[in-house]
Amino acid sequence: MDLEMGQLVKSISGRDKGKLYLVIGFAGERVLLADGRSRKVSNPKKKNSKHLQPYRVVKDEIKERFRQGNLEDTVIRKLLAEADEKYHSPCLESSSSNGG
Secondary structure (H helix, E strand, O other), X not given: OOOOOOEEEEEOOOOOOOOEEEEEEEEOOEEEEEOOOOOOOOOOEEEXXXXXXXXXXXXXXXXXXXXXXXXXXXXXXXXXXXXXHHHOOOOHHXXXXXXX
């Protein structure tokens, strides 16, 4: 699955394993990630896409704000807090293999 701007992802390796991020861009082979706290829009984390678990959640608001040049860390924190409640579950890894 190709990643796209505004997509929700979870780190599956490294010291940030298990952490949720939003994709805010791309730099060559790396994906630029932000969480609005430790990794802000001004200093995104660069991570190899094979170390990420993508979710089928794309926040169009992120794409639009990035295009307009007003993407803020507060918006990212809010979206990730909502996503954390909804998608950050240990059973998510197996849900795709059993059809749903």
